[in-house]
Amino acid sequence: xxxxxxxxxxxxxxxxxxxxxxxxxxxxxxxxxxxxxxxxxxxxxxxxxxxxxxxxxxxxxxxxxxxxxxxxxxxxxxxxxxxxxxxxxxxxxxxxxxxxxxxxxxxxxxxxxxxxxxxxxxxxxxxxxxxxxxxxxxxxxxxxxxxxxxxxxxxxxxxxxxxxxxxxxxxxxxxxxxxxxxxxxxxxxxxxxxxxxxxxxxxxxxxxxxxxxxxxxxxxxxxxxxxxxxxxxxxxxxxxxxxxxxxxxxxxxxxxxxxxxxxxxxxxxxxxxxxxxx
Amino acid sequence: xxxxxxxxxxxxxxxxxxxxxxxxxxxxxxxxxxxxxxxxxxxxxxxxxxxxxxxxxxxxxxxxxxxxxxxxxxxxxxxxxxxxxxxxxxxxxxxxxxxxxxxxxxxxxxxxxxxxxxxxxxxxxxxxxxxxxxxxxxxxxxxxxxxxxxxxxxxxxxxxxxxxxxxxxxxxxxxxxxxxxxxxxxxxxxxxxxxxxxxxxxxxxxxxxxxxxxxxxxxxxxxxxxxxxxxxxxxxxxxxxxxxxxxxxxxxxxxxxxxxxxxxxxxxxxxxxxxxxxxxxxxxxxxxxxxxxxxxxxxxxxxxxxxxxxxxxxx
Numbered sequence: 001x002x003x004x005x006x007x008x009x010x011x012x013x014x015x016x017x018x019x020x021x022x023x024x025x026x027x028x029x030x031x032x033x034x035x036x037x038x039x040x041x042x043x044x045x046x047x048x049x050x051x052x053x054x055x056x057x058x059x060x061x062x063x064x065x066x067x068x069x070x071x072x073x074x075x076x077x078x079x080x081x082x083x084x085x086x087x088x089x090x091x092x093x094x095x096x097x098x099x100x101x102x103x104x105x106x107x108x109x110x111x112x113x114x115x116x117x118x119x120x121x122x123x124x125x126x127x128x129x130x131x132x133x134x135x136x137x138x139x140x141x142x143x144x145x146x147x148x149x150x151x152x153x154x155x156x157x158x159x160x161x162x163x164x165x166x167x168x169x170x171x172x173x174x175x176x177x178x179x180x181x182x183x184x185x186x187x188x189x190x191x192x193x194x195x196x197x198x199x200x201x202x203x204x205x206x207x208x209x210x211x212x213x214x215x216x217x218x219x220x221x222x223x224x225x226x227x228x229x230x231x232x233x234x235x236x237x238x239x240x241x242x243x244x245x246x247x248x249x250x251x252x253x254x255x256x257x258x259x260x261x262x263x264x265x266x267x268x269x270x271x272x273x274x275x276x277x278x
Numbered sequence: 279x280x281x282x283x284x285x286x287x288x289x290x291x292x293x294x295x296x297x298x299x300x301x302x303x304x305x306x307x308x309x310x311x312x313x314x315x316x317x318x319x320x321x322x323x324x325x326x327x328x329x330x331x332x333x334x335x336x337x338x339x340x341x342x343x344x345x346x347x348x349x350x351x352x353x354x355x356x357x358x359x360x361x362x363x364x365x366x367x368x369x370x371x372x373x374x375x376x377x378x379x380x381x382x383x384x385x386x387x388x389x390x391x392x393x394x395x396x397x398x399x400x401x402x403x404x405x406x407x408x409x410x411x412x413x414x415x416x417x418x419x420x421x422x423x424x425x426x427x428x429x430x431x432x433x434x435x436x437x438x439x440x441x442x443x444x445x446x447x448x449x450x451x452x453x454x455x456x457x458x459x460x461x462x463x464x465x466x467x468x469x470x471x472x473x474x475x476x477x478x479x480x481x482x483x484x485x486x487x488x489x490x491x492x493x494x495x496x497x498x499x500x501x502x503x504x505x506x507x508x509x510x511x512x513x514x515x516x517x518x519x520x521x522x523x524x525x526x527x528x529x530x531x532x533x534x535x536x537x538x539x540x541x542x543x544x545x546x547x548x549x550x551x552x553x554x555x556x557x558x559x560x561x562x563x564x565x566x567x568x569x570x571x572x573x574x575x576x577x578x579x580x581x582x583x584x585x586x587x588x589x590x591x592x593x
Contacts, residue, residue: 129296133531141553267428
């Protein structure tokens, strides 16, 4: 792709358009749109997501509250934006940590087999023994209602997949003729990683990261929905659905908002990942 | 064959041990992390806040071994677990094993119905789209699968309740007891499973239908149906069954959330309630059963793939 960009003047956006097929581009656009919504709404001013107004509960969308109000008269525009921000922020944070840790440990374990490799493998087996949500749920039980426990639990589940992928790819590449030739020529580790490992790892790690973000968002909302995750009055998508479901018949548009936000977010990440899941 | 199965069982046994250790250790941490004086808190949970006195707290302390050093208590905790002593629920006072034996049947019937629904809905759709990849049925089923995969099971559940209970009034929204209560929760779980398995079946079918042996069997004069039955089904069943193992994660996670939504009295519902009530022995018991169930089902999937595919027995 580098040769392509060198041939002629090309704006960065056009280069990106060349690189990504239409469905992945659509996913990226969805996510950028959601990010603009989540971080943009508070910049425009507007209501406090926690300010109650019991005289105006379950109002239909109107001039004062563009997306209506919930059962406590809180602005749904502000709350949905806050919830989107929370989910995306948590997903980015935990995916970034999981990818960093998985990449470093995976390359280290695949580079040279030994007791360190076996130890990390055993640790990965421990995490994978249980379904991920169960592990996050038990960690959430130890410190209920905490953002950081959720972050820790989700990262703990996500790094394992990155680690296993990176480790097996690294193992294969380290035995390949081109890497051995580079090593014989005396190139350093950083060069080996940048020239040989990273180009092979990047697309697969990126796909895993996008799926990981979808997993993170689904886990947070699932726990919120069964009232084990974050606590009220936090604006969180799953929690909002639990709160608004009893008012479905009076205010169907209110329940539709967190559902739509969650759907678009997960769809965005799945489209961005580009491949069908393994 | 025998050796392949033995080594497989050995691996899964190790996994089962890991599940027990991880669950045991996490629940032990949980007992230590309860704020305040643990014995008073547990006594309050058990007897109600008015009935708590120093005597009750001391009894709780003695029963749960709260006066030991942390390490000794941890070893004791794991020893109890290893001897299948799961203790009593702090809320109901019944033994955990007794509670679990009530709930397990409900969870199993829900999970089994969901898997059957997923196969009934997903397989024919997947096979039909795999036989003609790229045609409109393939595209529609891809879009459906993508949409369903972007919705967690509880959102599918909410949509089903809104449609079938609140709008059409065909089926009850929650509860259990009659067959009509089973429809919505198992459909909510089954749709998500069907979304993925239809795509797996489609890819497997497309691979098989594009293969040389498939073309040859058509060439020698077998009808489309005969070719599918003789040369197609067994070959494509291997990836489909193997993928069921991956989907088990979705099934177990879905059981926890869906049971809570539909007030279905199974293990997942009990786990959520135990976490809310901080009923540590019940958390341990339910998480253990879900984790071990995950291992057991995985083992069954592994054995099924060995039986279906003789080539794997040699490896």
